[in-house]
Amino acid sequence: MAPMRSCSLPAVDDVPASPGRTYALVGAPNVGKSVVFHRLTGAYVNVSNYPGTTVEVARAPVRFAGGATLLDTPGALAFPSRSDDERAAMRALLHEDLRAIVQVADAKHLRRSLAITLALAETGLPMVLALNMSDEADARGMTIDGPRLAQALGVEVVRTVATTGEGLRALAQATTRARSASAQVAYPAGVERLIADTAQRLAERLPRAPIAPRALAILFLGRDPEVEAWLAVHAPGAMRDLVLLREDAERRGGRIASAIAHARAEAAGRIAAVALASRGAAPMRSTRIGRLVLHPVWSLPILAAVLYLTYLFVGDFGAGTLVGWTEEQLFGGTVNPAVTRFVEAHAPWPWLASLLVGDYGLWTMGVTYAIALVLPVVTTFFLAFGFLEDSGYFARLSVIANRGFARIGLNGRAVLPMVLGLGCVTMATLTTRILATRRERLIATFLMALAIPCSAQLGVVMGMLGAIGFVWVAGWAGVLVAVIALAGFLAARLIPGRRIPLVAEMPPLRWPVAGNVLKKTWGRLVWYLREVIPLFLIGTFAMWALDLLGVLPWIVERAEPLVTGWLGLPKEAAAAFVMGFLRRDFGATGLFAMGSALTAAQALIGMVTITLFVPCIASVLMIGREQGALRAAAMLAMIMPTALLVGGVVRLALAALGVA
Amino acid sequence: MTRTSTALDLLAPGTSARLAEPDPSLEPTFREHLAAYGLVPGHVVTVLAQRPMTVVLCDHVELALEAVVARKLRVEAPLPQG
Numbered sequence A: 001m002a003p004m005r006s007c008s009l010p011a012v013d014d015v016p017a018s019p020g021r022t023y024a025l026v027g028a029p030n031v032g033k034s035v036v037f038h039r040l041t042g043a044y045v046n047v048s049n050y051p052g053t054t055v056e057v058a059r060a061p062v063r064f065a066g067g068a069t070l071l072d073t074p075g076a077l078a079f080p081s082r083s084d085d086e087r088a089a090m091r092a093l094l095h096e097d098l099r100a101i102v103q104v105a106d107a108k109h110l111r112r113s114l115a116i117t118l119a120l121a122e123t124g125l126p127m128v129l130a131l132n133m134s135d136e137a138d139a140r141g142m143t144i145d146g147p148r149l150a151q152a153l154g155v156e157v158v159r160t161v162a163t164t165g166e167g168l169r170a171l172a173q174a175t176t177r178a179r180s181a182s183a184q185v186a187y188p189a190g191v192e193r194l195i196a197d198t199a200q201r202l203a204e205r206l207p208r209a210p211i212a213p214r215a216l217a218i219l220f221l222g223r224d225p226e227v228e229a230w231l232a233v234h235a236p237g238a239m240r241d242l243v244l245l246r247e248d249a250e251r252r253g254g255r256i257a258s259a260i261a262h263a264r265a266e267a268a269g270r271i272a273a274v275a276l277a278s279r280g281a282a283p284m285r286s287t288r289i290g291r292l293v294l295h296p297v298w299s300l301p302i303l304a305a306v307l308y309l310t311y312l313f314v315g316d317f318g319a320g321t322l323v324g325w326t327e328e329q330l331f332g333g334t335v336n337p338a339v340t341r342f343v344e345a346h347a348p349w350p351w352l353a354s355l356l357v358g359d360y361g362l363w364t365m366g367v368t369y370a371i372a373l374v375l376p377v378v379t380t381f382f383l384a385f386g387f388l389e390d391s392g393y394f395a396r397l398s399v400i401a402n403r404g405f406a407r408i409g410l411n412g413r414a415v416l417p418m419v420l421g422l423g424c425v426t427m428a429t430l431t432t433r434i435l436a437t438r439r440e441r442l443i444a445t446f447l448m449a450l451a452i453p454c455s456a457q458l459g460v461v462m463g464m465l466g467a468i469g470f471v472w473v474a475g476w477a478g479v480l481v482a483v484i485a486l487a488g489f490l491a492a493r494l495i496p497g498r499r500i501p502l503v504a505e506m507p508p509l510r511w512p513v514a515g516n517v518l519k520k521t522w523g524r525l526v527w528y529l530r531e532v533i534p535l536f537l538i539g540t541f542a543m544w545a546l547d548l549l550g551v552l553p554w555i556v557e558r559a560e561p562l563v564t565g566w567l568g569l570p571k572e573a574a575a576a577f578v579m580g581f582l583r584r585d586f587g588a589t590g591l592f593a594m595g596s597a598l599t600a601a602q603a604l605i606g607m608v609t610i611t612l613f614v615p616c617i618a619s620v621l622m623i624g625r626e627q628g629a630l631r632a633a634a635m636l637a638m639i640m641p642t643a644l645l646v647g648g649v650v651r652l653a654l655a656a657l658g659v660a
Numbered sequence B: 001m002t003r004t005s006t007a008l009d010l011l012a013p014g015t016s017a018r019l020a021e022p023d024p025s026l027e028p029t030f031r032e033h034l035a036a037y038g039l040v041p042g043h044v045v046t047v048l049a050q051r052p053m054t055v056v057l058c059d060h061v062e063l064a065l066e067a068v069v070a071r072k073l074r075v076e077a078p079l080p081q082g
């Protein structure tokens, strides 16, 4: 997610990296890096209680040292890097001129954190260790002997609770004094010889490397793709020999990366054992509730309750009460009549008046629609989403949903983007980066583009079908789920590659911190408005122009056989589909506006078709950015006929059921 | 390893056991991934649930493991409770 800032500092992206004045936050996913980043810079990046949600490296000036900047890297579980996130973190280590590393660690999982500390120690870069989430470690009865740990590692160790700010000042001070760690992992003798040999060859060629030759050697031997790429550029002459050396060694002794991982885990375990004054007791309340949430029987009523409460908040309160107020009273009753009167009185030309306040007026349609109809729905949706995200429920939901997702070639992790898609598919497409493989990203992106309605559209559907009766909403949802299941089933078989089984950390269930949820919602809203309002205006303008040039009636004529014959809708519905090109919800509103002209069955057919028909322009652009233009075009080419096909099938099915 | 080992997914919830060498068919990259989570031979884990998925407590962190993975992780005889 694009970083968002609070208050008066310059924009995050505008700050140049000044040499040697850059600090980097590095650590495992979900340890609190984003909160620490916010505390140290005042800038805000996406914070959530779901592992792996920082998808880009964010950069902002720090408060503790004038002129210095801080990087927030995506979560890295281990080095050598494997995942895209780990690669991004490794890139930061290789390509930034770093003054020091601040490792943010989860105090609850000391052993695992120390394995990363030991890997970072090898780089020779100055560093400090922040033992974050110390409150949660305390609550579990763990006592960590900080000074002893600091002595074992040779770096300063600071206890922090990022959410309350505890220890952050001390962390800032320690960071300015950071020094290289003294702890070193001793690898098996054979591996050590290889490392020494490789490191020496590298040192000869690279007198000034960003990280120590020993670290470069270890990462190269462990097949870190970023280090390989870096070496290919900076020491091209050495590569051939080094690759041969590595291959020869692996043929004789097995994967070096495994040996490295093992030795580090063991060394980390030893240091953790020394530093843990008390290991703490077993399960506590949040664990018990967490188990209830996953319970084979209880999980379902809990899920139903979560969905229902979300519906009450977003569907009932947001799309009903709030929209009723903004749309009918605020815009319909007060603002729009006033604006219309004003424009009609002052506009020098009639076309200008129609462009601004006509049927397809920039104000009466574009702005009104974005602010009165959509904003309340996305706001409530993002609030609810942020609450669930921060609570740790999504991680559990991914476990519950895993079996179903396995059938469509995904794993439970895809729950997060898919649910976020219900808010904004464009944003969710960006979030597919948290998925482990390109294949999963492709499948999830395709399914979202095809059949996940965004909140704006949900609002319209609820308004239209909800007014006819709940079964029609259920029918609409049922068709979409069936389409996702079928399309996913096919995609999983047709797209080459393997499914990755789910191995996921369950963050403890937490009562969400209001400030976090609000900041996150605000960040998403700003993003949404920036991305979407211009598109609304462009869309409205295009409609106005098409209407003026008489293209709209022409398309309506042309599409008639399909719209009337195959879908059984009045021919004016074609205009709604044209609008759907610009935004799906926009098209849905077109249908909505036809309201009483449609029978219940036509409303359902129309809504199903328009939901599937085409993803909005913003999300097509995002798909192009993430997957390439070719794939985006191919997806469109598949999605549109599918939508018409499904719409027609729904009509036939309804006719067979005797519903006209 | 001479002692017999069982698959992690057969362990009853509530029991703790020491991890043994995993099944040789578990891919090395996956082993490394699990090692990064702290799941290494010799370490003690407690099974919290087996359905809908195996969930273990490793140190103080809960990890959910899909059946295909849990089946290949092996443990020594369960430790006495308490």
Ligand SMILES: Nc1nc2c(ncn2[C@@H]2O[C@H](COP(=O)(O)OP(=O)(O)OP(=O)(O)O)[C@@H](O)[C@H]2O)c(=O)[nH]1
Pocket (backbone or CB within 6 Å): A028, A029, A030, A031, A032, A033, A034, A035, A036, A046, A047, A048, A049, A050, A051, A052, A053, A054, A055, A074, A075, A132, A133, A134, A135, A136, A160, A161, A162, A163, A164, A390, A391, A513, A516
């Ligand atoms: N109890 C407690 N919760 C914390 C602390 N620090 C962060 N959190 C919460 O932990 C969750 C994860 O925080 P993030 O800052 O998103 O973690 P991250 O390391 O940036 O995660 P990724 O973006 O996934 O790499 C959020 O729900 C935070 O509110 C802490 O010290 N104590």
